[in-house]
Amino acid sequence: MDTAFAERRRRDLIVACVLAAIAATVPLFVKDVYVQNIMVLTLMWGALSQSWNILSGYCGQISLGHALYFGLGAYTTALLFTKFGVLPWFGMLGGGVISALIAMALGYPCFRLRGHYFVIATIVIAEIGLLLFHNWDWAGAAMGIEIPARGDSWLKFQFPRSKLPYFYFALALACVAWFVTWWLEDSKWGYWWRAVKDNPEAAESLGVDVFNSKMGAAAVSAFLVAIGGSFYAQFVYFIDPESVMGFQFSLLMALPAVLGGIGTLWGPMLGAVILIPLTELTRSYVGGSGRGVDLIVYGGLIIAISLARPQGLIGLFSFKGLAGLFAPKRKEAVR
C-alpha cells in the first residue's frame, strides 16, 4: 500500500470531520432565513454533484440525465405520502432503490455506447421520463403534486417554521455522499472505475469487469441523487415535472463538479460552495427578477474554468497549486 496515498486519505477524513463540525455550528450564529436557505441549497447541490461525480467523474460516464433520478426520488416520496400516507423516510429509501434499479436497467443497453452517443442517450432518456410524468394523470401530470403541510415533525419530515432541520439533513446527506466517495476511492470499485475511465479496453484486458463497474457506479450514483430529490420535495412542498426533472437539474448537478474538479474527492463540494451562493446572490441582487443574469454568471464561469483550468479549482488548494499559480510560466519544450 502506497503510504503517501494512505496518509492523504487519513488527512482528507480528518479535514472532512473538522469542516462538517464547523458547518454544523454555523446556523448557531447565522439566524437569517435567507442565508440559511442558501446554505441548505449549497449542501444539497454539493451532495448531488458528489453523487453525480461517482458515475461521471470517477467512472468517466458523463451523464446529463441525472434529473431523472432526482425526479424519481422526489415523485416516489411525494406520491407515497399523498396517496398512501407512507412516511417520507420510507419514500426516500424506496425512491433510492427504484432509481438504482432503473439506473441499472438503463445502464444495461446504454453502457455499450461510447462518447457523445452515451451523453445524448442520457439526455434523451431523462426527457422521455419528463414527458411521461407530464402526461401521467395519476401523478398529477403537468399540475404537479402539492405535499400537504402537517406541522413540524421529524416523523413526517416537515418543518414549515424552521430551516434548521433541513440544514442538518442536507449536511448529513453531503457528509454521506462525501464519505461514500471517500470510501469507494480506495476500494476495488474505485480502482476499477479509474481504469475504466482512462482506457476501457486496457482495463478489460487486465481483468477489470468494465460493464459491472459501470453498473455499480450508476446504481450508487442514482441512489444518492434520488435521496437528494426526495429531500428537495420535502423542502419545497410542491413538485411538478419541470421543477424536479427538467434538464437544468442534470446540468446543475454537473456544474459544481466541473467547477471544482471532475473525478476528485473535494471538487463537487468546493464547486457548490462557490457556485450556489454566487448564483443565488446574483439572482437576488443584480438581476431583479432574475432575467438571466444568473445564467450569464455561471455560464461564463463554466467557460472560463473549462478553458483555463480543465482540472478544476481544487488543485489550487494545495501548496503546490498555489505556488504554481504565482510561479513564472515555463516555456513549453521545443519539439
Place this chain on the structure above:
Amino acid sequence: MTAETIIQSLASGLLMGLLYGLIAVGLALIFGLMDVVNFAHGEFLMIAMYATFFLFVFFAIDPLLSAPLVAAALFVFGAVVYLLIVRFAVRAKANAGMVQIFSTFGLAIVMRGLAQYFFTPDYRSVTHSWLGGKTVSIAGIYLPVPQLVGALVAIAAFGALYLFINRTDFGRALEATREDAGAVALVGIDKNKVFALGWGIGAALVGLAGAVMAIFFYIYPDVGASFALIAYVTVALGGFGSVFGAFAGGIIVGLVEATTAMLLPPSLKAVGIYAVYLLVVFVRPRGLFGSM
C-alpha cells in the same frame, strides 16, 4: 383515420424533417471536421431567429430576404466562437472530453442568459411576413407554404454544400482536414483557418434554418433547447460527422415525429423521436450511416 390524413401528416412530417436536417447539418459538419459536438448549436439557431425577427421589426426586411444576411452574420459568429473558445477547448490537456462538452455548454447558457436579459423571456413572432400563414394545395394535400419553402431551402443548401465540399479548394481542404489533420498541416494548409471556416459554414447553415423557422415558429430565449436535442438525435442517427447522414436523419426524424403525433397525444410526439434514437444506437452504436 383516413388514408388522406395519414398522407397529409406524413407530407408535413417530411417537410419538417428536411428542416431538421438543415438545422442539424452544421452540427454534423463540425463534428466530422474536428470531433467536437457544439452544445450551443440550439442557441445558434435561437440568435438566428432573433436576428430575423429584429430585421423584420426594425427594418421591415422579410425573412426570405434577410435569410442570406442572417446566414452571413452567423458565419462570422461561428468563426469567432471557434477562434475565441473552441480553439482553446480542443487543446485542453486534462479532461479533454469534458472540456469540449462544458465549454460549449457554458456558451449555450451564457447566450440564453443574454437573450433573456436583452430580449426578455417574452414569446415573439414574425407576423404578416410574405409567406406566414399561407397554405398551398398539391394533389389534394394541403401544405403550409413556410415549411414548404423551408424544405426547398434545405434541399438547395444541401446541394450547395455538396458542390462546395467536392468542387472548391476550400471544400477539398475541409475534406482533407477531416480525414487527416496532421497530414494537411504538412502540405501547408493552416488547420485553424480550415476549422474556423468549418465553424463559420456550420453556423451559417443553422442561421439559414433559423431565418426560415422564424416565419412560423415562436421566438424565445429557450427555443434552441428543444431543437438542439432533435438536432443531436438527427446527427447521431445519421452517424456523427456524416453530412449526408444528417440529411437522411432529418427526414427520418420528421417522419417519425409525424407518425408519433398520429398515434400518441401531441404532447408525447417527441417521445417517438427519442425512442427511435435509442433503438438505433442500441442496435448500431455508431448510428445508421456511421462507420462501425
